[in-house]
Amino acid sequence: IQLTQSPSSLSASVGDRVTITCRAGQDISSFLAWYQQRPGNAPKVLIYAASTLQSGVPSRFSGSGSGTDFTLTISSLQPEDFATYHCQQFKSYPVTFGQGTKVEIK
Amino acid sequence: EVQLVESGGGLVRPGGSLRLSCAASGFSFSDHYMDWVRQVPGKGLEWLGRSRDKAHHYSTEYAASVQGRFTISRDASKDSLYLQMNILTTEDTAVYHCARVRTSGSYDLDFWGQGTLVTVSS
Numbered sequence: 001i002q003l004t005q006s007p008s009s010l011s012a013s014v015g016d017r018v019t020i021t022c023r024a025g026q027d028i029s030s031f032l033a034w035y036q037q038r039p040g041n042a043p044k045v046l047i048y049a050a051s052t053l054q055s056g057v058p059s060r061f062s063g064s065g066s067g068t069d070f071t072l073t074i075s076s077l078q079p080e081d082f083a084t085y086h087c088q089q090f091k092s093y094p095v096t097f098g099q100g101t102k103v104e105i106k
Numbered sequence: 107e108v109q110l111v112e113s114g115g116g117l118v119r120p121g122g123s124l125r126l127s128c129a130a131s132g133f134s135f136s137d138h139y140m141d142w143v144r145q146v147p148g149k150g151l152e153w154l155g156r157s158r159d160k161a162h163h164y165s166t167e168y169a170a171s172v173q174g175r176f177t178i179s180r181d182a183s184k185d186s187l188y189l190q191m192n193i194l195t196t197e198d199t200a201v202y203h204c205a206r207v208r209t210s211g212s213y214d215l216d217f218w219g220q221g222t223l224v225t226v227s228s
Binding site: 031033035041042043044045048049052054086088090093094095096097098099100 | 141150151152153156167168169170203208211212213214215216218219220221
């Protein structure tokens with residue numbers, strides 16, 4: 001199942017509201033997760049089951065959607081949020097990832 | 107504390123083989139599915155395959171890109187996961203991560219190792 005993230009990159013300022021979308025090539029219900037990856041680090045799960053916030057992740061992160069269209073929102077961008085974000089589907093094999101969205105400082 | 111530590115990466119010639127290891131600690135290894143994921147530096151994440159838990163006889167799934175060349179296995183007595191990679195090409199150059207699959211009905215990857223770099227070059 002192909003996942004298409006948009007945009008591929010964006011520039012934003014601290015305090016901005018940021019929205020990243022992930023579109024699946026077919027219905028994946030809510031079998032979607034979002035990961036944050038800082039340079040040099042392994043990915044870290046932020047959101048699973050499309051909208052469930054991982055324990056310990058700040059509440060400024062939220063996820064929504066089901067079926068084919070999903071959104072990751074950062075309500076107020078913080079300096080530590082500048083990173084690459086990946087979506088992942090696990091509705092069926094092979095598990096697939098989106099191509100990533102790099103969030104850069106404006 | 108959950109920890110996943112990969113090892114075994116390095117430089118290998120095209121056509122060669124390499125076995126990666128992932129040492130797990132801090133959780134019941136046999137009760138979790140485990141995945142291998144790789145990332146070409148500067149590129150996206152690519153899922154390689156999965157080892158299911160003991161209840162599912164450690165059965166495996168693979169991505170088409172590595173099916174028949176890569177093999178995932180476990181040694182439950184050592185809480186270790188392995189990735190045997192054969193017939194390597196330059197396109198297999200990447201950082202290889204092992205990751206734990208969540209058990210609570212979602213199948214996302216809730217813990218990741220830092221990864222080990224594999225470079226395939228002549």
